[in-house]
Amino acid sequence: MTKQYYSYEDFRDDLKILTKKIDKPFDTIIGTSRGGLSMAQMLGEYYDIRQVYAINSIGYDDTTKLDEVRVFNIPDLNSSKSVIIVDDIVDSGDTILKALEILKAKFPQINFYVASIFYKKSAKIAPDWFVQEPKEWIEFFWSIDLKD
């Protein structure tokens, strides 16, 4: 599979597109670690939201996919009404599905949305908003730019 380098400029431009697509209000941003952290930070700055949190998951590495995804470090959402979960890519959808399951069970009064830059149509769940489908293997700038 060929690789597509995804630069900071690509990321910035795609986030601008994403902000034009997002059409529901939210007061809290949760970034999936690690993939959604930069995105969470930049969207938090753009929307002037300081309730920017992270969640973690394990069960996925570059070559194998485990049936069970564990999601942990669930933030305190007691002062949140509407939460957007952000991720760089919704690939299988396993992480987002598990995160939504846990978050909705723990905070049934909160609206949860999902936004990603990339979304594979084969995923088990679609984000509410995304920017593009990946055509190739995406080599994100955050994965390689420090390794030059």
Add this chain to the structure above:
Amino acid sequence: MTKQYYSYEDFRDDLKILTKKIDKPFDTIIGTSRGGLSMAQMLGEYYDIRQVYAINSIGYDDTTKLDEVRVFNIPDLNSSKSVIIVDDIVDSGDTILKALEILKAKFPQINFYVASIFYKKSAKIAPDWFVQEPKEWIEFFWSIDLKD
């Protein structure tokens, strides 16, 4: 006070310098939200560390400084031995001081280090590693690049 635009390229180059300075091993990265999140993601990728977490704080806005900083959303560090806390700037030092106080009390067996890009010498605590002193008000790319 004049403003200095701090671009993604500046950030990338400074993180490369920072990785050359960091001379202690660690297995976990905690980014302060929001400022340290992109940094945590990129360093996590560089060091191939998946234990990348976030902590939150309140008590600081752009114009006023409250005496009390509250640090919350403390991650589960039970499988960590050595943790680096990363932040874009150590300014007053209040957030890092409070974070260290809480983390060391909760996890007395863990070594904690602090790394930042910017460090003001007037801060109450110095990071173990940093890259530069801010000469002006820093306008980080993540704060303004989506607002063009």
